[in-house]
Amino acid sequence: MYYATVAITVGIFMMLTMGLNIITGYTGQVSLGHAAFFGIGAYTSALLSVKAGVPFWFALPLAGLITAAIGAILGAISTRLHDDSLAITTIGINFVVVSVFQYTQFFGGALGIGGIRYPSVFGHTLTKPEYLLVVVLCILLGIWFDRRLVRSWLGLALRAVGQNEEAAQSLGVPSARFKIAAFAIGTAYAGVAGSLYAHFMTFINARDFGFPTSISIISMAVFGGLGTLRGAILGSLALGLAPEVFRPLVNYRNLMYGALLVLMMRFQPSGLIGDGSFIWESRQRVTLRLYKPKAVSGGEK
Amino acid sequence: MAETHDILVIEHVSKQFYGVQALRDVSLRVGRAMIFGIVGPNGAGKTTLFNIVSGAYPPTSGFVIFEGKDITQLPAAETARLGIARTFQIVHSFRNMTVLDNVIVGCGHRVYGKVSRLASEYKTYEIRGKSMALLQMVGLAEHADTLAGKLPIAQQRRMEVARALALDPKLLLLDEPCAGLTYGETESLMDLVYKVRETGVTVVMVEHNMGVIMNLCDEVAVLDFGVKIAQGSPHEIAIDPRVIEAYLGKEA
Numbered sequence: 001m002y003y004a005t006v007a008i009t010v011g012i013f014m015m016l017t018m019g020l021n022i023i024t025g026y027t028g029q030v031s032l033g034h035a036a037f038f039g040i041g042a043y044t045s046a047l048l049s050v051k052a053g054v055p056f057w058f059a060l061p062l063a064g065l066i067t068a069a070i071g072a073i074l075g076a077i078s079t080r081l082h083d084d085s086l087a088i089t090t091i092g093i094n095f096v097v098v099s100v101f102q103y104t105q106f107f108g109g110a111l112g113i114g115g116i117r118y119p120s121v122f123g124h125t126l127t128k129p130e131y132l133l134v135v136v137l138c139i140l141l142g143i144w145f146d147r148r149l150v151r152s153w154l155g156l157a158l159r160a161v162g163q164n165e166e167a168a169q170s171l172g173v174p175s176a177r178f179k180i181a182a183f184a185i186g187t188a189y190a191g192v193a194g195s196l197y198a199h200f201m202t203f204i205n206a207r208d209f210g211f212p213t214s215i216s217i218i219s220m221a222v223f224g225g226l227g228t229l230r231g232a233i234l235g236s237l238a239l240g241l242a243p244e245v246f247r248p249l250v251n252y253r254n255l256m257y258g259a260l261l262v263l264m265m266r267f268q269p270s271g272l273i274g275d276g277s278f279i280w281e282s283r284q285r286v287t288l289r290l291y292k293p294k295a296v297s298g299g300e301k
Numbered sequence: 302m303a304e305t306h307d308i309l310v311i312e313h314v315s316k317q318f319y320g321v322q323a324l325r326d327v328s329l330r331v332g333r334a335m336i337f338g339i340v341g342p343n344g345a346g347k348t349t350l351f352n353i354v355s356g357a358y359p360p361t362s363g364f365v366i367f368e369g370k371d372i373t374q375l376p377a378a379e380t381a382r383l384g385i386a387r388t389f390q391i392v393h394s395f396r397n398m399t400v401l402d403n404v405i406v407g408c409g410h411r412v413y414g415k416v417s418r419l420a421s422e423y424k425t426y427e428i429r430g431k432s433m434a435l436l437q438m439v440g441l442a443e444h445a446d447t448l449a450g451k452l453p454i455a456q457q458r459r460m461e462v463a464r465a466l467a468l469d470p471k472l473l474l475l476d477e478p479c480a481g482l483t484y485g486e487t488e489s490l491m492d493l494v495y496k497v498r499e500t501g502v503t504v505v506m507v508e509h510n511m512g513v514i515m516n517l518c519d520e521v522a523v524l525d526f527g528v529k530i531a532q533g534s535p536h537e538i539a540i541d542p543r544v545i546e547a548y549l550g551k552e553a
Contacts, residue, residue, distance in 0.1 A: 148420070156405065159398060164394065166389070166393055170381055170393075171381055173378055276397070
C-alpha cells in the first residue's frame with residue numbers, strides 16, 4: 001500500500017511536469033505558477049464530486065477541460081509579457097488563486113474541501129493499486145498526446161515560438177494564438193493531475209497548491225531536461241522518489257530542490273538528459289560510433 | 302493607388318521611438334524582380350525600415366503598400382503569409398531544431414491559420430521534398446539533420462535564406478546577409494541572391510559591403526539619419542556628393 005501511495009504521488013507529479021514542459025519547455029513561456037492550475041483542477045473535480053455528485057469518471061475529464069479554459073484565459077495575459085515579467089506574473093497568479101481558494105466560503109475556506117469520494121466502478125471502490133492503474137493510464141495518454149503534438153504542425157509552431165518568437169512570426173506563425181494554445185494544453189495536464197490528486201487524497205486544502213509546489217514542478221522539469229518529454233519523465237521520477245528512498249531527506253525536500261536548481265543551472269543547464277546535456281551527447285556519440293562502420297560498408301552517402 | 306509594376310511602395314514613412322526619430326518621411330518604390338539595395342551609415346534607419354515593411358511594428362505615420370494592398374498595420378505573421386519573407390541582421394535560428402525543421406517552419410504558412418490542419422503531421426513526403434530542395438539550393442543539404450545552433454554563422458545565414466524562401470515569397474528582405482562572412486562566403490551568397498532573383502522573387506537588401514552592392518543591385522537608396530538622401534543606379538550613387546558626404550564627412 002505504501003508503494004502504491006508513493007507511485008501515485010510520483011505519477012501525479014509526472015503529469016504536472018509533462019504539462020509544464022509543453023508550456024515552458026517547448027513554447028518557452030516560463031511559468032512559475034503551475035501549481036495554481038493543479039489546484040484549479042483539484043477544486044473543480046472536488047466541487048463537482050461533493051456539491052454536484054458527479055462521478056469521478058466524468059469529473060476527471062471535466063477538470064481537465066475547465067482548467068484548460070482558465071489556463072487559456074490566463075495564458076492570454078502572457079502574450080503581452082515576456083521573460084522575467086511573465087515569470088513574475090505567473091508567481092502572482094499562483095498566490096491569487098491560492099488566496100481565492102483559502103478565503104472564499106464557496107471553496108471551503110481555510111478548511112479546504114473534505115469528503116471527496118474515492119472512485120468506484122459498479123459499486124466496487126477502487127483499491128490503491130487499482131487507482132495507480134488509473135494514474136498510469138492517464139500518464140500513457142499524456143505521453144501519447146505529447147508524441148503526437150511534437151510531430152504535428154502545432155507542435156512545430158510551438159517549438160518555433162519557444163526558440164525564437166521573432167523568427168517564428170516572420171515565417172507566418174501568429175505567436176500569440178500559439179502561446180494561448182500551449183497554456184491550454186499544458187494546464188489541461190495540470191487539471192487532470194489535480195483531479196487525480198483530489199480523489200486520491202479525498203481531502204484538499206489550498207496550501208497544497210502554493211508556490212513551493214510550483215517550484216517542485218519546475219525543478220523536476222529542469223532537472224530532467226527542459227524541452228524534452230524524456231527529461232520531464234526522468235526528472236519527476238528522480239526528484240519524486242528521492243525523498244522516499246533517502247528517508248532523512250524528507251524534511252529537506254525544498255532545500256534539495258533549490259540546491260539542485262542552482263547546481264543544474266550552473267553545470268548542466270540542459271538538464272540531466274536534455275538535448276545538449278553531457279549524458280545525452282555522450283549517448284549519441286556512442287550510438288554514432290556503433291553504427292558508423294555499418295554505414296560505411298553499406299556505401300551510404 | 303500604386304502602379305502595378307511596383308511590388309513595394311513606401312510612402313512618407315516616419316518612425317519615432319520615444320525621443321528618437323529613426324525614420325523621417327521616407328518614400329521608396331521597388332520594381333518587380335529587381336535587386337534593390339539600401340545603404341547608409343550605422344543608425345541610419347535601415348533595419349527600422351525593414352521591420353516596418355515586414356510588420357514587426359507599424360510606422361508612426363505613412364503607408365506601406367505591397368502589391369497594391371495597404372499592409373501598414375499588418376503584423377509580421379500576416380505579411381509573411383502575403384509573401385514578404387525576411388532574414389535577420391543577427392541570425393535568428395531555431396537553435397535546438399534541425400536545419401530541416403527550421404526550413405519546414407516556413408513551409409507551414411498556409412497551415413497556421415487553419416485549426417483543422419494543425420493536428421496533422423508536418424514531416425510529410427511532400428514537405429520534406431520541398432525543404433530538401435531549398436537546402437540543396439543554398440548548399441546545406443548534407444546538414445539537414447544537424448541542430449541549427451551547431452552550424453557556423455555563415456551557414457546559419459544560408460539556412461535563414463532557405464527558410465525565408467520556404468514561404469514562397471514574392472519579396473525577400475535580406476538584412477546584412479554578408480555581415481561577418483569571409484570573401485569566399487560572400488561570393489557564394491551573392492550567387493545565391495542571383496539565383497533567387499532568377500526565380501522571379503524581388504530582393505531588397507541592406508548591406509554595408511559596397512562591393513556587394515555595386516555588383517548585385519539594380520537600384521540603390523541611401524539613408525542617413527532616417528532621411529533618404531539619394532536613390533539611383535549603384536554607379537550614380539557612388540559619385541553622388543551627398544552620399545560621399547554622409548560616409549566620409551564634408552570637405553573642410
